[in-house]
Amino acid sequence: xxxxxxxxxxxxxxxxxxxxxxxxxxxxxxxxxxxxxxxxxxxxxxxxxxxxxxxxxxxxxxxxxxxxxxxxxxxxxxxxxxxxxxxxxxxxxxxxxxxxxxxxxxxxxxxxxxxxxxxxxxxxxxxxxxxxxxxxxxxxxxxxxxxxxxxxxxxxxxxxxxxxxxxxxxxxxxxxxxxxxxxxxxxxxxxxxxxxxxxxxxxxxxxxxxxxxxxxxxxxxxxxxxxxxxxxxxxxxxxxxxxxxxxxxxxxxxxxxxxxxxxxxxxxxxxxxxxxxxxxxxxxxxxxxxxxxxxxxxxxxxxxxxxxxxxxxxxxxxxxxxxxxxxxxxxxxxxxxxxxxxxxxxxxxxxxxxxxxxxxxxxxxxxxxxxx
Ligand SMILES: Cc1cc2nc3c(=O)[nH]c(=O)nc-3n(C[C@H](O)[C@H](O)[C@H](O)COP(=O)(O)OP(=O)(O)OC[C@H]3O[C@@H](n4cnc5c(N)ncnc54)[C@H](O)[C@@H]3O)c2cc1C
Numbered sequence: 001x002x003x004x005x006x007x008x009x010x011x012x013x014x015x016x017x018x019x020x021x022x023x024x025x026x027x028x029x030x031x032x033x034x035x036x037x038x039x040x041x042x043x044x045x046x047x048x049x050x051x052x053x054x055x056x057x058x059x060x061x062x063x064x065x066x067x068x069x070x071x072x073x074x075x076x077x078x079x080x081x082x083x084x085x086x087x088x089x090x091x092x093x094x095x096x097x098x099x100x101x102x103x104x105x106x107x108x109x110x111x112x113x114x115x116x117x118x119x120x121x122x123x124x125x126x127x128x129x130x131x132x133x134x135x136x137x138x139x140x141x142x143x144x145x146x147x148x149x150x151x152x153x154x155x156x157x158x159x160x161x162x163x164x165x166x167x168x169x170x171x172x173x174x175x176x177x178x179x180x181x182x183x184x185x186x187x188x189x190x191x192x193x194x195x196x197x198x199x200x201x202x203x204x205x206x207x208x209x210x211x212x213x214x215x216x217x218x219x220x221x222x223x224x225x226x227x228x229x230x231x232x233x234x235x236x237x238x239x240x241x242x243x244x245x246x247x248x249x250x251x252x253x254x255x256x257x258x259x260x261x262x263x264x265x266x267x268x269x270x271x272x273x274x275x276x277x278x279x280x281x282x283x284x285x286x287x288x289x290x291x292x293x294x295x296x297x298x299x300x301x302x303x304x305x306x307x308x309x310x311x312x313x314x315x316x317x318x319x320x321x322x323x324x325x326x327x328x329x330x331x332x333x334x335x336x337x338x339x340x341x342x343x344x345x346x347x348x349x350x351x352x353x354x355x356x357x358x359x360x361x362x363x364x365x366x367x368x369x370x371x372x
Contacts, residue, residue, distance in 0.1 A: 001370075002026060003025060003026045003027075003028070003190075003191040004017075004025050004028070004194075005027075005029075005030070005180070005189045005194040005195070006020070006027060006028070006194075007030050007181060007194070007196045007197060007198060008030075008031065008038075008197035009029065009030075009031030009033070009149060009167075009169070010036050010039065010040035010041075010149070010197060010199050011040035011149065011362040012040075012197040012199070012354070012366065013029065013195070013197035014029075014149050014152050015362040016195050016351070016369060017156055018155075018156065018363070018366065019363070019369070019370050020370065021156055021164065021165060025192075026165075026166075027156070027165050027166065028168065028189050028191065029166065030171045030172075030183060030189065031167075031169050031170075031171065032170070033169065034169050034170055035149075036149050038199045038328075038329075039200060039328050039329065039358065040199075040358070041149065042327075043145050043225075043358075043359050044145070044284050044287075045079070045145040045359060046140065046141075046142060046359065046360065047141040047142065047143060047359065047360045048061070048357065049062060049065050049110055049111075049137065049140055049360070050085055050087065050110055050112070050139070050240075050248070051249065051250045052248070052249065052250055053249035054104070054105075054106050054250070057249065057338055058106060058109070058110075060361050060365070061364075062109070062139070063363075063364040064360055064361045064362065064365075065139055067363035067364060067367065068080055068141060069141070071152075075151050075155045077147055077150075077151035077154070078143050078144065078147065078151045079142070079144030079147055079151075079279055080143050081143075082138075083140070083238060084123075084136060084137055084139070084140050084141075084237045085140035085239065086115070086120055086124055086134045086136055086237045086238075086239055087137070087242070087244060087245070088127070088131040088133075088241055088314055089131060089132050089133045089134065090132065090313075090314075091242070091260055092132065093255070093259045093260045094242035094245060094260075095133045096255045096258060097245050097255035097256055098114060098134070098245075099114060100255045101250065102114040102135060104250070104253075109139075110137055110138075111137055112136065113136045114133065114134075115133065115134045115135075117134070119134075123136060124235060124237045124239070125233075126235045126236070127239070127315060128315065128316035129313050129314045129315050129316030130313055140237075140238060142238055142276055144279060145359065153165075153167055168183070171183040171185070172204075173196070174204075175205070176194070176205055176344060176345050176348050178346040178348070179191060179192065179193070179194060179346065180194065180347075180348075181205070181348070192347065193347055193348075193349070195349055195369060196344065196350040197351055198350070199330070199331055199352060200220050200329045200352075202216075202218060202220065202331065206350050206352065209344040209350055210350075215334060215335075216334060217333060217335065217342075217353065218332060218333055218334060219291065219331075219334050220329050220331060221289055221291055221329065221330055221356075222290045222295040222296075222327055222328070223287040223289060223290075223327060223328050223329075223330070224287060224288040224300065224304070224325070225284065225285070225286040225326055226284075226285050226286065226304055226308075226322050226325045227282050227284050227285070227322070227323050227325075228282050228283045228285065228321065229282060229321050230280055230281030230282050230320065231277065231282065231320055232281075232320075234277065235275070235276075235277040235283075238274065238275065238277075239274070239276075239311075239314065240274050241310055241314065242259070243262055243273060244274065245259065246259065247270075247289075263310075265303060265305065266303070266306055266310075268302070268303075269300070269302070269306075270288060270289035270291075271289075271306060271307060272287065273307055273310045273311060273314070275314075283311070283319065285307050285308065285311055285319075286307065288303045299325050299326070308322070330354075330356065331352045331354075331355070332353055332354075332355030333355065338361070339354040339358075339365055340353035351365065351369060
């Protein structure tokens with residue numbers, strides 16, 4: 001394979017470009033916006049191994065984590081840091097579940113260790129609030145979502161290499177043919193392989209290929225997020241609250257059934273607290289989940305009040321003011337596979353639907369494309 005055309009400048013498209021170039025292929029990369037505006041620039045930047053289901057999902061995330069580390073060393077502007085995470089229990093039912101997780105057969109592979117509050121505060125001295133224990137996951141990591149994509153495009157377009165990587169922003173792919181796509185101004189882009197990484201746009205060129213199944217293979221999920229002004233302290237890990245134990249498959253253990261009810265504001269928004277410090281000191285805080293369309297076009301204040309209060313309770317201090325709020329939508333497979341891959345025409349494949357693990361798993365998903 002000599003030449004690949006990639007549609008979509010999000011993290012899946014960008015990682016396909018990276019993996020194709022590292023195998024010596026020429027890459028043509030189309031993005032319909034001036035710069036990517038999708039889920040990849042709206043997320044936490046969490047490379048999240050801790051919550052993955054044992055087996056294939058964990059293996060994909062672990063491979064991706066290894067690749068992120070290698071890529072982060074090659075492209076420092078991506079902001080990769082192997083900071084690990086702490087999931088904090090606020091009551092005995094959450095602590096019981098953390099204990100079960102720390103005893104799972106693959107706990108050491110994830111870098112799990114159960115900590116009491118003093119030990120957790122030694123790992124992350126910013127944690128001076130109320131919690132009864134913590135699960136440390138040393139394998140979790142962070143990248144900078146608003147910097148990653150441009151950092152890799154700069155790397156791919158560097159003078160020694162740039163003639164073989166062609167970035168075409170503001171070019172929407174509107175038609176597919178064998179081994180080719182046409183953009184909205186009428187140019188055809190041909191390659192040995194065309195990879196559509198069009199994210200949560202389930203209409204457009206991907207639309208006809210996602211329709212016609214008895215059950216749609218992907219659905220869309222909307223999340224709300226916020227970012228504060230810079231925080232005076234330094235968080236040495238990312239942080240999750242006990243509500244996260246309800247959502248991640250790794251924690252589907254007997255203790256989950258014994259969890260105390262969620263706070264009403266969290267339950268109403270299917271919220272969990274995830275907290276990541278950005279390189280400028282600000283804190284990215286989220287998230288909520290809505291699964292039913294049509295999605296709201298405005299953001300709802302109630303879950304923000306809950307998430308800010310929960311973060312303040314765990315940090316034991318007031319948060320800086322909110323700088324910005326936004327929502328984002330990701331594409332998520334509805335079946336048991338880890339992401340959606342289908343051939344939509346000879347020499348044209350569609351890769352989407354990694355859901356809330358897309359930032360984490362993107363390098364390994366792209367690697368699988370070129371391994372097949
Ligand atoms: C709020 C939020 C928080 C998240 N947090 C995390 C996290 O911390 N860790 C994690 O692992 N995952 C996280 N995720 C999930 C992750 O962000 C996504 O799975 C991932 O970004 C999907 O990448 P993508 O490239 O498929 O999609 P996108 O980033 O949406 O990119 C798709 C791109 O394709 C372009 N496009 C679409 N159609 C066309 C066309 N016809 N022609 C040209 N271009 C086109 C779009 O403009 C867009 O730029 C989060 C998601 C959200 C929304």
